[in-house]
Amino acid sequence: MSSNVVSTGPRIIIRRAQLDYPLVRDRSSIKAALFGALGFKTGPTIDKKVVHAVNSLSLTINRGERVGLIGHNGAGKSTLLRTIAGVYPLTDGSIEVTGRMQGLFDLGTGFEAEATGRENIMYRGLSIGFSPKQIREREEEIIAFADLGEFIDLPMRTYSAGMYVRLGFAISTYLEGEILLIDEVFGAGDANFQERAIRRMHELIERAGILVLVTHDLGLMRSLCTRLVWMSGGQMVLDGDPNEVAEVYLRSMRAA
Template sequence: MARIQLDNVSVSFPVYDSSTRSIKNRILSNNAGGSIDNDTNKHQSTVNALEQVTETFDHGTRVGLVGHNGAGKSTLLRVLAGIYEPCSGNLLIRGHVAPLFDIALGMDHEATGYENIRLRGLFLGLSKSEIDRKTDDIIDFAELGGFLDLPVRTYSAGMLLRLAFAVSTAIEPEILLIDEGIAAGDAAFLEKANKRLHEFTNRASIIVLASHSPDLIMSMCTSVVIMERGRIIASGNPAEMLQFYADPTTSAHRAQ
């Protein structure tokens, strides 16, 4: 069965240039972006994007990641997707990971829509035979007709999102990673996309969702993890965690 296990996982990014002081001031003034260590001898600052994150998600888990911008939600998703490597700690992933964020990643703007179906499918871990079996469904869902013969650089933003969304949701997910801001074009297509997304998430063994929407969290998640400055500060029942997060007293405490 699918499983995610993080044991004291940390991720940091060194910043070497002369702008580190202004970066630090911006991050601290906005109460975002994790903690920062300075090395004045090397003119280097280190942004600690995740610090000693320990959590386990088993089969059936639908977890919502909650926190302000820069709290570490997206960094954690990218660690789980294999985009970022932990600097320390241990990460165990059991099951096929399907990231539903940066959904146009891996697409070639000079290639045609048909070619990008194959490229994006390979990027998501599908075999050539799997892509061949799913191509007709992707074409029907994207509703791009003859534009699939053209380079995607000729597409509008909405058309590109249609194609990327159609390919991304054609896979069979075990571990599904979602960043909230998924847009898929016009209102009619958005309704169709939301229905497909609902079916897609029902098939997943584990879902990790980063969101600012309490309604989405309550409708989709069985547990909530609250993040602050790259750390997990609380986790538990969605209703209790969202109340805790919204409490101005606890918010003030987290800002210190």
């Protein structure tokens, strides 16, 4: 569909991306590794099981596209998102990204519990690649949006789960990127905050060059996305118009 458009703005080009990861991670031991290295067999050999989380997937996303990833749990949607972000390494293939990326994953993690909310704005901002100056410039807006009152200057261990997510959401959406990668973050906070969060997302999407979204809310997908990609077993099943893809996907779900 849109991959033939010549784009000058942000762009993602994925070529035969492959991501395998080991399944038997908790069973590896020093003993086995040492004896293995010395050429000894250590009991019954465990098959090195790997999961092909992303399996030879190619996809080009151009400026202005809002792509929704759908599929069952374990289809590789979140893994693909994190692979684009550079969190997971490729086993094979390549991913080329032009533009500043901003990922919204796990909003409740990556905070220093003993530090205040204000201090954590700095740490999290730095961890997603912004400079101290850029973060200070946006600090007041982030604090206003998170709406934590005097809690902003208290250690984060005193926060509720909802407050963690509110602060995380505010930081990630006020330090913007040209490419937004969003994984299931809409269930955050109370009804009032959710409403503001969705409104904020719409604003962001208006400005962002590219959106890649993972959510199980097909209604939200249809309202936000211009393109849907259906994934299964780490591979692409169907790619196209949101309504068409959603329909085929739902039909297959009913048939199963």
